[in-house]
Amino acid sequence: MQAHEMLLKSVAYRRSVLKMIKTSQAGHTGGSLSCLDILNVLYNYVMNVSPENFHDPNRDRYIQSKGHSVEALYAVLADKGFFPEDDLQTLNQYQSHYIGHPTRKVNGVEQNTGALGHGLSLAVGTALAAKLDQRSYRVFTLLGDGELAEGSSWEASMTAVHYKLDNLTVIIDRNRLQITAGTEDVNRLEPLHAKFMAFGYAVHQCDGNDIVGLMHTFDHLPFAPGKPSLILANTTKGKGISFMEDTVKWHHRVPTDAEYEIATRELDAQEAELKAVNSGVR
């Protein structure tokens, strides 16, 4: 898929995320908006996975360790045709499969997640199975930065490196905020790049909200033979909506009617600008 089409998709996904959170009156707004461009590029540019091949043992796998940002995943999976977009209006309702964290009850979801620090071990096991069976599929997992305080992520990192899992890509949604405050204020993570290097990953940093930059970064996978790849994706929490960006309170705040209206207008403007650029008006 071309970058321009994906840029428009990111706007559409942001609309979808806000709409489902507004309808259900719950959701993880900030984190979904920060990781959304990464999911866009994964599903529309990088991974070989679709509703048609979802049960093929050779499909690429995505495991969302930061399960709370499920709204971003739902938006992308619906767009990929895993389920009807209208289903998302049942988010968090009684008996809906579309709950506040990923589950396999939803078509397209690989693993039930939600408790932090679990996705990387699951991804390591899945990637290890590919090595044992000499299968060609790749495994991608998305971790939040706040999540890195869970020690199990570092246990799993040691195993990923030990078994030389170059079919594994770990993406860190480095939005620098968590529910309480900034990550560096809650429990210092830095120097994060040096930590991942020291653990033995092949590490690339990029702007995790820049579609073109993400495409370029993913083009280089695996970053080094015999090493798991790690993308330290610097993102903005609440990305795309001016008053949500980089603010702690939008971790799981639901927009009011007025805020929703402003957000919609901002997305309208982003869409109009993208279309204008493409048609050569500007």
Added chain:
Amino acid sequence: MEYGKANLDIFAETLLELASANRDILVVTSDSRGSGKLGPFGDALPHQHIEVGIAEQNLVGVAAGLASTGKQVFAVSPACFLTARALEQIKNDVAYSDNRVRVIGISAGVSYGALGATHHSLHDYAALRAINNIDIVAPADNFETRAAVRAAIEYPRPLYLRFGKRPMLNLHAPDTNFEIGRAITIREGSDVTFVAIGEAVAPAALAADQLADDGISTRVISMHTLKPFDEAALLAAAADTRALITVEEHSVGGGLGERCASLLMEHRLFPAFKIVGFPDEYMATGSQAEIFAHYGISPDGLALTARTLLQSEPTR
């Protein structure tokens, strides 16, 4: 009755035999290959053995990822660490995600008795009973262990198996039928029933011999599967005998005894009833046999419990 091998040895032998014929059977260990007697497995089938180091949470998560691709995965680690430190991984990555890992708690209960409470697992039945979509089996002897490991291969749900490392009495005839979820009556009796699980079955069977000398007819049930529970076997025993004694290598809270008690109440059955297990106190230490004897999980102790209970209950 004669002593056989440790259930641990039988587990390791059986798994090696099965895995030799099926390359999708994998063992994952957390620096526990020695404790798990899996050295020969790793030597014979190095590509079917995954080592993750001393990291039980990662052990279970990696095992779940492997199982998600269709592998038959045995995650092997001492029960004390596996079911405490990695409890959330068992709950979420195995049970909730329905990744059919075989969670193998070795040196369970008070197998590491002299090493102190850090190394005891008195909580695992209670903790795992309350987790949806995982079943629990504790084999009593070599026969049950071999059968349980074989049955685990195609078992359609996540499964927890736990056993110890000391030689066990052979309790069963070789032609006994073993099925997960179906209790085995080792000995018929009409006065009192021992409902026992895992390595606490043997002392109950020996106590029954002592009681027979006193003319007390004792039924002994090996309730090797705590979940799903064989309700019919318990209810029949409550109907047929006037006293029930549960015996487990576990806290008296949340294990076999309380499972039986709740079922009896729901069915309005009130036999004389005693739960034998470990009380809520700073645990005695020593060998498994010494700790068993300390808390009355011994032939003498259980025979005394049975006599006392029967005296308290008028003949029907």
